[in-house]
Amino acid sequence: MNNQAPYYHIVGKEVDVFEHANKNNLPILLKGPTGTGKSRFIEYMAFQLNKKLITISCHEETSSTDLIGRYIIKGAETIWLDGPLTKAVKEGAFIYLDEIAEARPDVIVAIHSLTDHRRELYIDKLGETVKAHEDFMLLASFNPGYQRGFKELKPSTRQRFVALSFNYPDAKIETEIIVNESGIDNSDAKKLVNIGTKIRNLTELGLTETVSTRLLVDAAKLIHSGLPKRLSVDVAVVEPLTDDLEVIAALKDLCHLMI
Ligand SMILES: Nc1ncnc2c1ncn2[C@@H]1O[C@H](COP(=O)(O)OP(=O)(O)O)[C@@H](O)[C@H]1O
Ligand SMILES: [Mg+2]
Structure with a gap:
């Protein structure tokens, strides 16, 4: 873990919102255009709260398998490898799904049970359900679709998050x-x-x-x-x-x- 505090200039009430969402096990969606400090804010909060941060930059090919894990063949054996989301759920890390709307739809399905009171992850390939560590926190960012080329996020997904807006500071x-x-x-x-x-x-x-x-x-x-x-x-x-x-x-x- 990095031992120097990331520089982040607080702009509004985002730190209070984050701390209370964290205390209440609520996931956060950071909305706003690129380059407005979303990633820096998450790095800062993870540092302040002394939590490990795992960032996934989502793109069109990002699938639930990439996040949850897969079997790999090693010599004569097949072994299971936890993906970054499974690791975060087990270890109690913060996971940040950057540009979540870009990912494949199965990613959204996979995180559903983590975003509500269940706080659990279903690993279909193992037929196992993993309860999230109490420190686990799900964070995602989304670039609102007023520009061409950016995907939308369904209301039913958006409503699973506390949302914080980021914009150009004064x-x-x-x-x-x-x-x-x-x-x-x-x-x-x-x-x-x-x-x-x-x-x-x-x-x-x-x-x-x-x-x-x-x-x-x-x-x-x-x-x-x-x-x-x-x-x-x-x-x-x-x-x-x-x-x-x-x-x-x-x-x-x-x-x-x-x-
Ligand atoms: N509130 C802020 N405090 C400190 N640096 C900021 C802030 N907002 C933007 N920046 C600067 O802008 C850059 C881009 O911010 P970043 O967090 O990567 O944006 P985003 O994740 O929203 O695309 C950072 O590397 C930093 O230099
Ligand atoms: Mg970013």
Whole structure:
């Protein structure tokens, strides 16, 4: 386990919500766009509560077998290997299913009995039911489906979780985060936040995802290591957002006026 506390700037009531959900054995769903601190928050809470954290990045191929476990052939024998979810259930770890809506539907089915009062996992290949350790906690993230390409989460699944919304923090907090994460000075961090805010408000561009705190932190790191400021913003903020050459040119012009 990592022995240094992850840096996380508390934005609202998320720590209180997490602690109470944890005390009451309620799973949490973190909603919000990419790069808004969801993963960092989970790392921070696991550290604060001294729990092991197992993170699974879900994608289209992620199946319940990947999470629960499988038989493998070893020499002349077949042996059973617990998957990460089974391990977490037995050991009392936190499991974080990042982008849960991307996973195959059987993953959602597999976690159902863990999300209610039963708190148990059914391992179909063994015909066994495992009761969750009292410290076990289920966490998941979900990127709400207002953009193209992101899958939805069924209401019947969503309603099994306490849900916490994440978004771009206000300017003062975001500036502090950037300074802390990169080491650049406050005035440059403010300029980056202004750029972020400006682009976030340009909804007419129709970007699938807009400037996240992560992109601003990345730009700040490049600046801090000595790359010219405008170039840093071009490559860390503008280019990752879109491939539309006209939009890129317009955004670069806009950013160059601001830093
Ligand atoms: N509240 C916050 N406290 C500290 N760092 C943050 C915060 N929000 C965003 N960040 C920064 O943004 C980056 C992306 O955050 P991350 O947790 O990976 O986002 P998500 O999981 O929502 O995609 C982090 O690496 C960190 O630098
Ligand atoms: Mg994440």
